[in-house]
Amino acid sequence: xxxxxxxxxxxxxxxxxxxxxxxxxxxxxxxxxxxxxxxxxxxxxxxxxxxxxxxxxxxxxxxxxxxxxxxxxxxxxxxxxxxxxxxxxxxxxxxxxxxxxxxxxxxxxxxxxxxxxxxxxxxxxxxxxxxxxxxxxxxxxxxxxxxxxxxxxxxxxxxxxxxxxxxxxxxxxxxxxxxxxxxxxxxxxxxxxxxxxxxxxxxxxxxxxxxxxxxxxxxxxxxxxxxxxxxxxxxxxxxxxxxxxxxxxxxxxxxxxxxxxxxxxxxxxxxxxxxxxxxxxxxxxxxxxxxxxxxxxxxxxxxxxxxxxxxxxxxxxxxxxxxxxxxxxxxxxxxxxxxxxxxxxxxxxxxxxxxxxxxxxxxxxxxxxxxxxxxxxxxxx
Ligand SMILES: [Zn+2]
Numbered sequence: 001x002x003x004x005x006x007x008x009x010x011x012x013x014x015x016x017x018x019x020x021x022x023x024x025x026x027x028x029x030x031x032x033x034x035x036x037x038x039x040x041x042x043x044x045x046x047x048x049x050x051x052x053x054x055x056x057x058x059x060x061x062x063x064x065x066x067x068x069x070x071x072x073x074x075x076x077x078x079x080x081x082x083x084x085x086x087x088x089x090x091x092x093x094x095x096x097x098x099x100x101x102x103x104x105x106x107x108x109x110x111x112x113x114x115x116x117x118x119x120x121x122x123x124x125x126x127x128x129x130x131x132x133x134x135x136x137x138x139x140x141x142x143x144x145x146x147x148x149x150x151x152x153x154x155x156x157x158x159x160x161x162x163x164x165x166x167x168x169x170x171x172x173x174x175x176x177x178x179x180x181x182x183x184x185x186x187x188x189x190x191x192x193x194x195x196x197x198x199x200x201x202x203x204x205x206x207x208x209x210x211x212x213x214x215x216x217x218x219x220x221x222x223x224x225x226x227x228x229x230x231x232x233x234x235x236x237x238x239x240x241x242x243x244x245x246x247x248x249x250x251x252x253x254x255x256x257x258x259x260x261x262x263x264x265x266x267x268x269x270x271x272x273x274x275x276x277x278x279x280x281x282x283x284x285x286x287x288x289x290x291x292x293x294x295x296x297x298x299x300x301x302x303x304x305x306x307x308x309x310x311x312x313x314x315x316x317x318x319x320x321x322x323x324x325x326x327x328x329x330x331x332x333x334x335x336x337x338x339x340x341x342x343x344x345x346x347x348x349x350x351x352x353x354x355x356x357x358x359x360x361x362x363x364x365x366x367x368x369x370x371x372x373x374x375x376x377x378x379x380x381x
Pocket of ligand 1: 203
């Protein structure tokens with residue numbers, strides 16, 4: 001089946017094999033004449049990136065690239081990116097990559113028109129209204145993985161290089177004007193990254209679906225997102241060239257991030273500090289802590305997980321869903337627990353203190369306290 005689709009929700013999305021060829025048209029549609037492609041160091045020399053630059057060059061838009069981006073982009077990467085953008089007189093950004101390229105690209109486009117420091121736009125209350133929204137440059141996003149969903153997100157995660165704390169920088173105009181989801185860009189992903197990013201998409205759907213806030217639209221998107229992961233993640237994992245599976249995983253990733261406007265929960269609240277302290281893969285860490293979090297939340301989410309199980313075609317209600325998660329993890333070779341991930345259980349107090357302060361904690365269906373979070377962490381080893 002060859003999937004080609006144009007969606008306008010939550011933004012303009014051009015979905016389908018080979019659509020990277022429309023990159024220059026997408027830039028022009030947003031008024032760009034001199035875009036800056038922003039990606040990470042690892043992706044910069046790769047064929048998919050060079051091919052994207054060629055599309056821009058052939059259309060007379062130049063082939064400018066900024067790739068001084070760390071795996072967890074920080075404010076230094078951001079300053080360098082803004083400087084590159086301004087020095088060469090660019091008028092828009094192509095945010096290209098996995099989470100880091102997408103997040104930094106979006107943030108450069110945003111900060112190019114601001115005078116305040118980036119930390120003034122952390123996702124707290126109405127801080128985003130401090131921004132000069134006329135100064136925000138247009139953004140085309142091109143995901144090269146299928147997991148973070150940052151291509152349809154209204155925020156970027158920027159790590160403070162001094163404190164190592166990850167901050168969410170938010171503005172509604174972070175949402176790219178056009179997204180190009182070309183599954184061929186994800187074909188070369190290693191198995192481990194396919195598994196980790198895919199489980200991140202699943203975690204976004206599961207946590208959005210489980211969070212207690214009222215948002216029925218998000219609920220529906222999250223449910224179908226989980227179904228797509230169930231059907232297509234094992235296929236994409238076992239055969240990376242399966243374009244139908246890759247396409248549907250790109251859709252699931254975008255759906256997860258669309259859904260989690262409703263909230264995330266303890267999977268992410270635990271995973272963020274583990275990633276910050278031990279530099280583990282975000283999606284893989286989510287997959288590792290997922291079963292203990294499901295057990296922890298069980299009494300609050302049993303009814304809705306039963307409905308999800310029925311929709312996904314899983315027998316046995318909550319227990320059936322739980323067993324499904326375990327079998328999916330096993331199929332993707334996810335480590336059994338944090339110990340198997342190579343982490344010692346000697347910093348639980350510190351990790352727990354960070355987890356309850358994490359922005360995701362508020363969306364968990366069971367309120368996280370220092371005491372119960374320590375217990376939850378202990379269960380993850
Ligand atoms: Zn995530």
